[in-house]
Amino acid sequence: MARNLATQMAPPFVLVAHYFIAAAIFYAVSAFLLPFYANEIDGYFLSSSMASLIHLYLLGFVMMTIFGAMYQLIPVVLEIPVFSKDFAYVQFYLFLGGIILFCFGLGVDKYMAVVPYGAMMIYLSMLIFVANIFLTYKNLERFDIVAKYIFASNVFLFIGSSVGFFMALNLLYGFYPDLMSLAKIHIATTIFGYVIMSIMGVAMVLLPMFSLSHGYSQQKIKWAFYAIITGLSVLLVAELFHVSELFYTGVALSAFAMLLAILQMFDIFRARIRRQNDFWAKNMIASFFTLLTCIVVFFVGIFSSEQKYFILFGFLFFFGFLLFFIVGHIYKILPFLVWYQRFSPLVGKMKVPMLNQMIKEKQADVQFFITFVGMALGCVGIIFTSYLTFAIASVIMGIGTLLVIDNIYFTLTFKPKKEATNAQ
């Protein structure tokens, strides 16, 4: 049995910290801006101001976290080192600059001209990431289901970011009239092809690791892989050739894949040894429950053709499912990285802190509750088109964000109490 030592292949902490700290800042900025979007809850789902906020959140918080986590997880999951760490630094600074330019241009009309420049930087950064992943795969020995998910998700990221760059150029120069069609392909490939598939793949590593589960079947996640690949491919072909019946077949297959993934996560949870429902478990349960609700809301939107259901879907997906999943894992992964960097060399020499001491657990619990209440109230605001309710809900969620940021700061600057560090 090959017993590779993942730590020898892991990237330096400072690299992953770049991504996680930037993600936390973008999360805070997005949360601060959210109440100002209250009067858009009955607006157009694809407006440029909405696109500005969504990209700030999705690129700045969600993708930034995923990229950082991937650099950390790939050596663990695939048992090979990432092809180039230097690529990862270059990618980070291009991505950071690109997001700022791109979202600023989309959000402030008179600076719309900077959008293609921001988009170009983002596109280049994503090409570097995708190339880095594909070059890493050259040395892959075991092509298991997680490796398949990560590989396929990066193929979709390449397609989705290429279409996104094309859309940004088109926004200014207007050479392609069917913007809606491009938007559908862009959303399907980036959000469902990349974000969802990455989450489905890494969840198969993270959930068993943090819940201590084993002995469950992986059949559902394997079927889900083929269902989502087929679904998204059918959806793309349908959109390119304007075959609406096929488009809905693709949507249904993709939704079916997500249902299978949710069932797989349920199987993992049922097999867990670690039975206590800590803040991580609560975030995971809320995350997959919200994803299930999203699927229902999406189909209600399709059948009713009411715009508010798509807004509700987007809100639940971004500020519910993704938020709970990412925040729950930040609480687990960040203390681990800081511990490994700062305390692992001290084991045996002095009493070292445990991971649960490196997070304010009660605060994490309170934050979960506040965020959940804020999200639920936000849904009420959207359903009844109440700007005030939505604004109050987003302020409540903002309080939750501050608690997350404070906990991240606490972990990054963690100093053990004196009695815990007395030498033996």
Next chain:
Amino acid sequence: MSSFKKALHVEGASVPFFEYEQDGMRVIEFDSSTCVPPEPMVNAMLGLAMIKDECTKLIMINHKSPMGLYPKIDKNFEVQESKLENGKVKLEIFYKKGLSELADLNDASCMG
């Protein structure tokens, strides 16, 4: 023949350690099967530091095979792994003359 298990105080450990005599050997035992990384590794490093002769062995119960531990110890200790009926894994770790003393037990890093 084995003696009663006695609690053993191990500074820095996050789970209880026990010691007892079995067939003329001193056995040190801990159960990290409900711990997430890096706790199994931390406790293993503390336990390994107590294997100082051929008459002492360490027993570690974990929820799965500790893949991150093997590359650190398999040159310096003899390790026997067996699966328990409840699905957990039992590691019996023995002293290797001339090699166990050379083990670097300060690096408790692991990645799951």
